[in-house]
Amino acid sequence: PTEEPVVPTEEPVVPTEEPVIPTEEPVIPTEEPVVPTEEPVVPTEEPVVPTEEPVVPTEEPVEYIDTIEINGFVVPEWGANPFYGVTVPEDAHYTLEYTDWSWIMGYSEFGTVYEDDTFDNSERAYFQYFEIFPDEGYEFAENVTVLINGAEDYVNYDFSDLGPESCYIYTIDFFVEEPEVVTHWGDANGDGVVDSTDVLLLMRYVMGVDEIEEENLEWCDVNGDGSIDMSDALFVSRYVMGSIDVFPVEENE
Numbered sequence: 001p002t003e004e005p006v007v008p009t010e011e012p013v014v015p016t017e018e019p020v021i022p023t024e025e026p027v028i029p030t031e032e033p034v035v036p037t038e039e040p041v042v043p044t045e046e047p048v049v050p051t052e053e054p055v056v057p058t059e060e061p062v063e064y065i066d067t068i069e070i071n072g073f074v075v076p077e078w079g080a081n082p083f084y085g086v087t088v089p090e091d092a093h094y095t096l097e098y099t100d101w102s103w104i105m106g107y108s109e110f111g112t113v114y115e116d117d118t119f120d121n122s123e124r125a126y127f128q129y130f131e132i133f134p135d136e137g138y139e140f141a142e143n144v145t146v147l148i149n150g151a152e153d154y155v156n157y158d159f160s161d162l163g164p165e166s167c168y169i170y171t172i173d174f175f176v177e178e179p180e181v182v183t184h185w186g187d188a189n190g191d192g193v194v195d196s197t198d199v200l201l202l203m204r205y206v207m208g209v210d211e212i213e214e215e216n217l218e219w220c221d222v223n224g225d226g227s228i229d230m231s232d233a234l235f236v237s238r239y240v241m242g243s244i245d246v247f248p249v250e251e252n253e
Contacts, residue, residue: 064141065093065134068167070148076101076119076126078176084115086130093138094167098131104173125173127156132167139164183219185247186236190216196240202233224249 069092074083082101088094101113103124113119119126134140144162146169148154154171161168181192188198188205190213202220204210206229212220220228222235224247238244 060137062139063093063137065138065144066141067145067147068092068094068132068140068169069150070096070130070146070169071150073128073148073154073171075154076174076176078122078178079118079120081115081118082113082126082128086128088132093135094132094140095135096130096132099129101126101128103127119176120178122175122177125175127173128171130167130169132169134165140167183216185219185249186222186232186239188212188216188220188236190219194236194239199233199237199240202228202236203230206230206233222247222249224252 072086104110105124146155156170156172159170186194188201222232
């Protein structure tokens with residue numbers, strides 16, 4: 001190529017103005033910080049000290065009861081009603097508030113034996129329960145002794161709850177057995193006893209207004225003549241009244 005390269009002829013522009021430097025000095029606060037001049041208020045009153053002495057309770061000391069007595073307890077028997085008439089001594093410093101008879105069978109069956117009920121189940125365990133509370137100013141001792149009819153033999157300590165302000169007492173368990181009935185001559189109703197009820201039943205049987213169970217009929221022919229009639233009723237009546245000691249049929253045995 002014949003053309004020469006173009007060389008720039010202008011000189012570069014140099015800035016002629018000097019940079020602006022701030023001339024103002026920074027503002028320094030001239031006010032001094034405000035210091036509080038008031039002194040803190042100190043209470044001048046002295047604390048109030050109570051002048052009364054503390055009140056000390058003046059309760060009288062508690063007297064302790066070492067022994068609980070329950071009297072009149074009746075051991076259950078087959079066919080008998082439960083006895084609820086137990087008592088505590090008149091001069092005792094405690095009161096029998098409640099009592100009842102109950103029964104339990106197994107682990108889930110239980111109930112109350114009321115005054116008109118009878119002990120008539122050999123599979124049930126019968127027991128009596130008592131609630132006893134001390135008089136005012138008294139408490140039961142920690143190891144209070146319980147006497148039923150003068151002895152501890154009837155007390156079930158394992159189940160009883162004996163506390164200072166109340167005692168819940170249980171007897172041991174009692175079981176009743178149906179007695180074996182021994183039939184005698186003249187025992188028309190088969191209850192094991194010859195009495196006026198047998199005389200009446202015999203007379204009603206002879207008159208045809210009542211029945212005698214088959215197993216008892218053989219004991220009604222007290223004269224041994226092979227039949228049951230008014231003569232047998234008469235002999236039973238004389239036996240009950242004490243006029244005779246044995247029946248004719250026994251003399252012939």
